Amino acid sequence: MTEELHTLIGAYVLDALPEEESAEFRDHLARCETCRQEERELRSVAARLSDSDAVTPPAGLKRSVLAAAAQTPQLPPVVAPFGAARRRWRPYFLLTAAAAAVGVVAVSVTDFGGEDRITPLAADVVAVFDATDAIDETVDIPGAGTLKWAVSEELGAVAVDMSHVGDLSAEQDFQWWLIHDGAPVSLGVMGEAELGQRFPLPQEGDLLAVTIEVDGGAEQPTSEPLVVIEAESHTGG
């Protein structure tokens, strides 16, 4: 998949990617330093393709460019050179959670056998995965399957797909939390039949976490999160 995507770098530097793929590729670049190095090299090659075509423009153009510049304010500098700062999403297991999750999972989540459950995801969840600007990711939860999630800045939403996560016992539910300034707020409990959920886009620095709680949910998280997703600022484009 990544290798497949990476091949697009030639078309990308030639400005020959259709818009949707271009956005996807920029996202790929933002995560891959060696790809950015290749981009720099190939771009400087592309920039020379028209070396034989150079031709002096009419003199009037310079006057008009300088006059327009004199009336055009310059943008304030930012750390990101080619575009505005964007949010980036990545999962991490809290150090303690990684260890704790295994323990929690072992007693409470049946190992996922690899079969898809039949109930489809709710339409509002699917919409986020299908958004044109969606960035989706999959993360392994040790011993309990995989969690998928997607972020769409356009829809201002995050969606999670837990159809590949093992079942809980009848006395337990998954509960999602938004952790803002270190304080968890419940985003809702996932009932037995619910496989996905959609949340508003968190702010930079916020965390999304899922814990296993008693049936019906808890006021505050009582177990270490299985997965924590961080909305972090990064520079890209």
Next chain:
Amino acid sequence: MGAAPRLTVVGGSDAAPSLEVLMRKVALGDQEAFSRLYDELSASVFGLARRVVRDSTLAEEVAQETFLDVWRLATRFDVQRAGVKTWVMTIAHRRAVDAVRTSEAQRRRDVHAIIEEYSPDVVAEPLIAADDAAEVRRCLDSLTELQAESIRLAYFNGYTYPEVATLLAKPLPTIKTRMRDGLIRLRDCMEASR
């Protein structure tokens, strides 16, 4: 009062300041530096625009937009990411491709549109050092026909890679691979001759 930090121009010479030095001044709002940057790069920008949009009037618009982008975004230029000329040519190419795609869309809507001919009112002059241009041509000659065609149709005609694949009647993966390995071969060829 301690000594003020000393600012030194790096890479400049008595003759002409480097593009990097000019860019730093442009970022500080120096219009004289911008004027010199224009002198250095306008032939390349206009030449590329004209090759892509095939219309001198439209090419002037593209060049004007490009230089205004350079002016506005100079504050965000990062020499670590691209050389000045590469950066400016990248902007110019995007602007040119946008213009050609927009005008294509307009033409498709307008059944009576007259297809504009390449206007021959400006005579091309060799403004890039002849050696450099010759090197690019020589390296282009080292590509396979499919690599060269894929790159040419994308870069100079502004086609997307699915459009190139359709024109050349080749599968999509073949075309995107040829674009990449063609550029890599060009890079290696240009590096080798340094």
